Amino acid sequence: MRPLRHYARLLAVQMRTSLTLAVQYRFDFFLEGALALFWLAITLIPLLVVYSRRESVAGWSFPEALVVVGWFSVLKAVLDGGVTPSLNFVVEGVRKGTLDFILLKPADAQFLVSTARFEPWRILDFLGSIAVLAYAFHRLGRVPSVGDFMVGLALFGVALILLYSLWILVVSVSFRVVKVDNLSYLFISIFDAGRWPIDVFKGALRLIFTVVFPLALMTTYPAQALLGKLTSAHALLAGTGGLAFAAIARLVWKRALRAYTSASS
């Protein structure tokens, strides 16, 4: 019980620190929150353009595709608010060598870097995305059944695990390739493809987005679950995939930590 209490206390302190920082720069954060909402609106444009000519794309109607986009935006809000800030924190730590101080603390380093920073104002973004989802279901003229909703929620958990695991993999690479700015940019660019239902992609890309960088598991499958279109086999695949990724990420992280040689001073 003691470790659990220790980590709960740590999480509380880390969140308080992020909040204190956020309050210091509240103007920036409000501005960024507003900008994020603006970008959310912008991301809808390609979808509107494509669907202005056609009724359905790869078997997805406009409101259905909107569910994917809404889901994608929810995830992106979580990514921007809870994951990317910590990523930047670690990358800077590796570059400046201040990650040393994290490694000298008697707590799991992965936990510490993962909870280092949050951007609380991203909650705006998150709420905006929920609104898009709600609108999509309004257009569809129905609501997900309780069962579908629960599966969707579970897959949301899987999606978070996947996102987080991929992120840990990126961080692990940053231990070796110190200049990782491009890497996080690449990560975000690839993630952007998640706004499209997986059926839009063909061949190799489709395989990559299912297995290597499992966007399908992160956005398409949960959206399908909400729409009541996901088979249980796929749901199982998503669950297993999430756990496998988490295990791999933990393993790679452990090895990377071993290889880490702090910046020379």
Place this chain on the structure above:
Amino acid sequence: MIRARKLCKTYRVHRRPPGLLAALRSVIRRRYEEVRALVDVSFDIAPGERVGFLGPNGAGKTTALKILSGLLYPTSGSVTVGDFVPQERRTEFLHMITLVMGQKQQLLWDLPPAETFAMNRALFDLPRREADATQQELVDLLEIGPLIGKPTRQLSLGERMKCELVAALLHRPKVLFLDEPTIGLDVSMQARVRDFIRRYNESTGASVLLTSHYMEDVAALCPRVIVIDKGHLIYDGDLRTLARRIRPEKRITMHFSSVPAPGDLDRLGNCVARSELQATLAVPAAQVTEAVRAALSRLPISDISVEDPPLEEIMQEFLDGQSANGGARSA
């Protein structure tokens, strides 16, 4: 407390050649260069001891401290600190040590030091009352009470270092690794940081291992020094003994009431500094009494003092001598 045996650390550095074409080629065929940062370094440090690591830039001091604190794996050789192998980074081990680096800070830049203290208290899972008492004690000792509520970025370098020390000592470590803790500080701030470290050592019985390239800094704090040069341990012992061995001489500084005749001065010893009414002579230690007596009787002395030659100079001579005879070891 600390035991290092035949410690070696070799960094493998990827060489990036200049020019785009060469850089592209190097992506395919990576060329590695080996930097031998530590070569067969062995030493023991007892509990409560204060030991200084001396050596020029790039000697391997930081590397040694990083290995001792578990941040780096040694390429070969073995280390134990207490009963622990640092690289395993066990919880008990991390509770026992601390590392302070003059060139890196753990204080959160945009927040007051008090926030970092709170963070460290949570990280080390310190009971509240105990942590309050320790923090208060350290803050009082360093006289930084009014500072810990100000954002770190508004503090001066010296103030920041004091706060770094508090952050690093809240968990009352038994072994202190201090990497250039006085770098960039002015002389009086250096002295205060040194004083604080000595008091912490004396009151808690913690071992202190400190690196610096300021000789005086180390001499004032550490009865024992370990000199490293190009990764080799070249001396382990008392600094004054080393100084006496390298330069068994004293400096006699004289002030005159009138300009002395030049011949009189030269007969007394080797003149290393000279102005109109002042002169400094280098005299073999054994002949100091005689030289002072002669000076007093022959020269128009208004003031006279006898000192050791500056440590920086001695160390330079020592290092030059070592590289002249191929880095041969002696201790």
